[in-house]
Amino acid sequence: MLIDCRNIRYRYPNAEAAVFADLSFCLRGPGFHALFGPSGVGKTTLARMIAGNGPRYEGRIETPGVARTLYSYNLERLPGWSCVGDHIAKVTPPSRRERMADLIGSFGLEGCIDARFSQLSLGQKNRANLTRYLVQDFDLLIMDESLANVDETTREKILLKIKGMFPDKGFLYISHNVSEVAKFCREVVVLRNTAKQPQAVSIAGLDLAPDQPLDKSRLERAMLEIVHAA
Amino acid sequence: MLIDCRNIRYRYPNAEAAVFADLSFCLRGPGFHALFGPSGVGKTTLARMIAGNGPRYEGRIETPGVARTLYSYNLERLPGWSCVGDHIAKVTPPSRRERMADLIGSFGLEGCIDARFSQLSLGQKNRANLTRYLVQDFDLLIMDESLANVDETTREKILLKIKGMFPDKGFLYISHNVSEVAKFCREVVVLRNTAKQPQAVSIAGLDLAPDQPLDKSRLERAMLEIVHAA
Amino acid sequence: GPPEGDLGPLTYRLKWLFNVSVVGDLYAGAEGLFEAEGLQVTVKPGGPEKDAIKELELGHAQFGVASADQVIRALAKGSPVVVIAQIFQQNPLQWIYRPDRNRFETPADFRGKTLGVTFGGNDEAIMRALMATRGLSEQDATLFSVRYDYTPFLEGRVDLWPVYRNAQGVIIEDKLRRAGEAVAFFDPNAAGVRFVANSVITTRALLEQHPRTVQKFLKALLEGWRRAVDPAQAERVLAMIQLHDRDTALPLLRQQLDITRQMVRPTAETVIGRIDAAAWKQTEEIMLTQNLIPAAVNVASSLVSP
Amino acid sequence: MLPKRIYQFVIIYLAALGGLQAIKLVFALSDYVIPSPADLWQTAEAVFSRYLGDALNTLAVAIVGHLLAIVLATVVAIIGRLTNWAGALIKVAAYNLQAYPIVAVAPIIFILLGDGLASRLLIAAMICYFPLLLSFIGIFAEPVVDIEHFYTMTGRMRWQLEVKIRAFENNAKLITVTAGSATLAMVGTIVAEFFGANAGIGYSLRIALYQSDLAKVLVALFLIGIFTSLYLALLERIGVWLQHKLVLPTGGTL
Amino acid sequence: MLPKRIYQFVIIYLAALGGLQAIKLVFALSDYVIPSPADLWQTAEAVFSRYLGDALNTLAVAIVGHLLAIVLATVVAIIGRLTNWAGALIKVAAYNLQAYPIVAVAPIIFILLGDGLASRLLIAAMICYFPLLLSFIGIFAEPVVDIEHFYTMTGRMRWQLEVKIRAFENNAKLITVTAGSATLAMVGTIVAEFFGANAGIGYSLRIALYQSDLAKVLVALFLIGIFTSLYLALLERIGVWLQHKLVLPTGGTL
Numbered sequence A, B: 001m002l003i004d005c006r007n008i009r010y011r012y013p014n015a016e017a018a019v020f021a022d023l024s025f026c027l028r029g030p031g032f033h034a035l036f037g038p039s040g041v042g043k044t045t046l047a048r049m050i051a052g053n054g055p056r057y058e059g060r061i062e063t064p065g066v067a068r069t070l071y072s073y074n075l076e077r078l079p080g081w082s083c084v085g086d087h088i089a090k091v092t093p094p095s096r097r098e099r100m101a102d103l104i105g106s107f108g109l110e111g112c113i114d115a116r117f118s119q120l121s122l123g124q125k126n127r128a129n130l131t132r133y134l135v136q137d138f139d140l141l142i143m144d145e146s147l148a149n150v151d152e153t154t155r156e157k158i159l160l161k162i163k164g165m166f167p168d169k170g171f172l173y174i175s176h177n178v179s180e181v182a183k184f185c186r187e188v189v190v191l192r193n194t195a196k197q198p199q200a201v202s203i204a205g206l207d208l209a210p211d212q213p214l215d216k217s218r219l220e221r222a223m224l225e226i227v228h229a230a
Numbered sequence C: 001g002p003p004e005g006d007l008g009p010l011t012y013r014l015k016w017l018f019n020v021s022v023v024g025d026l027y028a029g030a031e032g033l034f035e036a037e038g039l040q041v042t043v044k045p046g047g048p049e050k051d052a053i054k055e056l057e058l059g060h061a062q063f064g065v066a067s068a069d070q071v072i073r074a075l076a077k078g079s080p081v082v083v084i085a086q087i088f089q090q091n092p093l094q095w096i097y098r099p100d101r102n103r104f105e106t107p108a109d110f111r112g113k114t115l116g117v118t119f120g121g122n123d124e125a126i127m128r129a130l131m132a133t134r135g136l137s138e139q140d141a142t143l144f145s146v147r148y149d150y151t152p153f154l155e156g157r158v159d160l161w162p163v164y165r166n167a168q169g170v171i172i173e174d175k176l177r178r179a180g181e182a183v184a185f186f187d188p189n190a191a192g193v194r195f196v197a198n199s200v201i202t203t204r205a206l207l208e209q210h211p212r213t214v215q216k217f218l219k220a221l222l223e224g225w226r227r228a229v230d231p232a233q234a235e236r237v238l239a240m241i242q243l244h245d246r247d248t249a250l251p252l253l254r255q256q257l258d259i260t261r262q263m264v265r266p267t268a269e270t271v272i273g274r275i276d277a278a279a280w281k282q283t284e285e286i287m288l289t290q291n292l293i294p295a296a297v298n299v300a301s302s303l304v305s306p
Numbered sequence D, E: 001m002l003p004k005r006i007y008q009f010v011i012i013y014l015a016a017l018g019g020l021q022a023i024k025l026v027f028a029l030s031d032y033v034i035p036s037p038a039d040l041w042q043t044a045e046a047v048f049s050r051y052l053g054d055a056l057n058t059l060a061v062a063i064v065g066h067l068l069a070i071v072l073a074t075v076v077a078i079i080g081r082l083t084n085w086a087g088a089l090i091k092v093a094a095y096n097l098q099a100y101p102i103v104a105v106a107p108i109i110f111i112l113l114g115d116g117l118a119s120r121l122l123i124a125a126m127i128c129y130f131p132l133l134l135s136f137i138g139i140f141a142e143p144v145v146d147i148e149h150f151y152t153m154t155g156r157m158r159w160q161l162e163v164k165i166r167a168f169e170n171n172a173k174l175i176t177v178t179a180g181s182a183t184l185a186m187v188g189t190i191v192a193e194f195f196g197a198n199a200g201i202g203y204s205l206r207i208a209l210y211q212s213d214l215a216k217v218l219v220a221l222f223l224i225g226i227f228t229s230l231y232l233a234l235l236e237r238i239g240v241w242l243q244h245k246l247v248l249p250t251g252g253t254l
């Protein structure tokens, strides 16, 4: 068991409508999972609740077996006083230096390590930020649109790399790209607006591994299912 | 003629490599065009140059027939002292009030107009920001990842709406979604790294109009072409 | 007497900035008179925020100059201060006025006028004592609060303005004279109010444990004053004071010195440094009358002529 | 919050008194140098109600002076943003005005305004306004690109809007600085009273200093401290309320 | 930049002189209230070189006092961020210290530190530090969420890092405020000299006021203005250079 949400209810103060009205779902086992749903449905809110730094809500979220949850998002910035490479190195435990170099290479960041964060393009910023999370200790890493500004080719490479490198960890990937979540994720939790019941449905993805051939028709079916659910 | 770039050369101060080495391309006529390319290739830099608030470069960019260029990007924010609806209304000329209401409706922002900008979800922020640009006077609107955090379904609706509403205007849409640019754009300028010559190639997209049926094989071909070029 | 321990270098804290009012103190230092007595003394300027009595108690200084009202206030609070000399036989504090607008012959003329006083300063005590001699109360005249600048007087909004006759008095007089205006001074002494001015002080402990040091100090100091007010030495004295007071022109310095001489040594017979016990007694009475001290301090017992 | 600031001040004040008494003991000083507790108590009884009135008077002037300073600093900071010659000149003037110790400028002020309330107010405002100006200039000079871009691009940017955007984005800093400068308004008023006025606690303080009466000085300082703390606490409350109004309550921040 | 500040100051100074002369004419004031230009010129010739030395002396002390104030304000602002009781107490103490006009505190300082350089420095620093503190507290108290999130999430946040992040993000504001406070360091030193009366242009100013010599006061103010402008210009240059070093040159901003 990775994440167990039970009867979550939440309404932002001053907001007219609730974001969650009796939301329940559960995600089993480690692996690369997705949180999917239309813009404004509550993905960020839920992700923050799971990570323990969201607002107070009714209901219960349990993450048995997860000692350490990290939440990353696409607007994060690195400090400006030294170059990106130094900042990442500084937060990398000595034992993970090799992994860090490996990640920088596969993420296409070699050309960026000597630059300041403010000099990077948006996609480069996304990747630099994600890199430093991946060299931390974690059991569950939530990636809230962490690759939103990266091109598809690079993004696929990154996802496959992560999946290969961390087979035993849990990931919750938030993205607006249907084909991507269908292709690479094990389970796709589709969040829907409060009018629909249940508010969340789980759909199995292809969970594509590196070097595994793509079954196009299966992919299309999964995509359709996700789009229909949303 | 919309945009004519001739022999652009540019290197950021302190950067090792040039971003543009003799970049030339031209985009003809109004319509919905795309600027595409891997993360970090220079799309934002070029877009800012076209809009006239980028760095100084060698070469020439001409936009004959374009009196007014606007540049919008996904990190923009609306001021916080009143609600989103008021801010948009305030910058809408009286003659465009109807259009504004129409846009707010089709962009799915009805629920957001009474909220402050800081209370919106990322995708809602994207849409609110884009809305206020669309009610301005412009001949060319550059949308730099302006819809990056919006879900695909909503995004398609928005693009079709824009195309229907502004058939005579020029758009330069920057996005990392291959199928989207292939499907909706008239010409896709693919930027490539400086090692490749020419640095930019133009590929025709399907330029899908509202209610026009989708030719899947043509789409696939266009997508392949774009991915190959990049 | 018994042998005294060596006190080492001594500090002499003045009441005010270096100017003609401290000419004898400066002279004693400049001419090596302290060294001649075997003492090593640093003469330090005073200022608006300096209080020699506090420095004596804290051991920052061994000798100092304080105004009589300061001394009496300190005695009232149990300070172990003693007066060992009184340089000015006549208080240089006077009030300047324009004789073409007002005439101030006696305190009776104060009625209905605007009178400048530094509230809390000794000029306030003197002014109130002056008014009391003619039974004037606060309703009979307007007391105006005097500050750092003279503008209210210069602009004619205040009729009487307190100055040190031998220092500022000369300068302001010169200023107004040059503008074609006459000035005159009202002297409280003439009205019988003899409020003591600055005096030389030390602590009782020092006096008792090091009587000879005190004697030597006083000898050198008074010798300094004697020479400083000696008309025969005038040019030499002026040259010396010019080194310390570079802001006053020589002709004015000369005038200042002349007036100072009259106040330090009104007659040829005056012993320089004489403590005028009667004036001290009057000063204490004035302060007692005005509730500036809660009870009599018997100031006479703290006046010691070594 | 209100009582907290007060009792914290009282603790500090008592600690300072204790320190003074310790010095008195160690150096065996007389009551003239440092008053005894009994002396202090008697003095307090004698002058407290009079000083209380003075302190209230000072507080009233300080509040008006503070408002004046806020207006002045805002105006100068906004004008100083102008990049033209006039803007630069005004900025230089504002800086130079500050470079003159009030002791030197006071005579000129008194020549112009006399020694009534106007001078007191002006001096209070002058002492208080410069630190405000400094912060305001820092805040108003720094663009908030992500918000301003649209208005600049569409030719809608006016200086009023620019100021509004920057002020709003930095509202927390502005509120902190403005509330904190309350202290300076108090100081400014006291200094003005010290130099030129015939009323207020600064005036009483000066007389006490002339009389070398440290007991009275300490009573005055106590009242100044209490009133400053009160005013500060009040402003901080207003600040909290204002920020609450400006920034709608959100469910946590990210 | 350097000569610009100077000539701007000279223009303002001359304008102020003109204003005084106009007042003199309108109210028919005599030479002893406001000196005539000839008088001013003579006085300037007589005292200029001496006052120049005094002003240099003052400037030297002001620079050291300014450094001291910056250190003090940084330390207090950092400690004041602590949310515990000690932090609150220190903040209250810092605010209250400021609430006391230097005129009231100066005698105590002179008694404790003597009348040497130390008191001059301390007073200069005290006058200059509080406005710095205000801005620093404002800056250090406001989180930079997008940068700090990672360090907080991964348990890496230390107060040093937090301060560093906030200082760096607000470097433009910090530099503006720090350079601007140079003026206050000058003022502080002059006030200390005025009351402590030992050296520097503040001492000369005191004597000029004692002698009611507005011409000398005006000459002193001229020199103070020139030196303040110089120091300010120097600091602003350093600020520009520093910011250039901190924020690498970028091809425009968006």
Ligand SMILES: Nc1ncnc2c1ncn2[C@@H]1O[C@H](COP(=O)(O)OP(=O)(O)OP(=O)(O)O)[C@@H](O)[C@H]1O
Pocket: A012, A013, A015, A019, A037, A038, A039, A040, A041, A042, A043, A044, A045, A046, B112, B115, B118, B119, B120, B121, B122, B123, B124, B149, B150, B151, D249, D250, D251
């Ligand atoms: N601080 C807030 N105060 C009030 N309402 C808020 C606040 N934050 C978010 N909301 C509202 O809650 C809803 C869910 O927001 P959330 O950011 O979780 O959406 P999301 O699914 O992450 O959307 P997106 O894909 O656009 O990022 C939205 O309708 C939003 O307007």
Ligand SMILES: Nc1ncnc2c1ncn2[C@@H]1O[C@H](COP(=O)(O)OP(=O)(O)OP(=O)(O)O)[C@@H](O)[C@H]1O
Pocket: A112, A115, A118, A119, A120, A121, A122, A123, A124, A149, A150, A151, B012, B013, B015, B019, B037, B038, B039, B040, B041, B042, B043, B044, B045, B046, E249, E250, E251
């Ligand atoms: N201010 C700057 N200083 C130095 N280098 C910069 C600066 N801004 C961008 N660059 C570099 O220039 C290149 C192009 O950046 P640009 O932002 O134009 O890319 P992009 O195509 O928009 O990328 P993305 O899709 O990730 O937004 C990148 O390699 C980036 O690191």
Ligand SMILES: [Mg+2]
Pocket: A043, A044, A045, A144, B121, B122, B123
């Ligand atoms: Mg979101």
Ligand SMILES: [Mg+2]
Pocket: A121, A122, A123, B043, B044, B045, B144
């Ligand atoms: Mg970009």
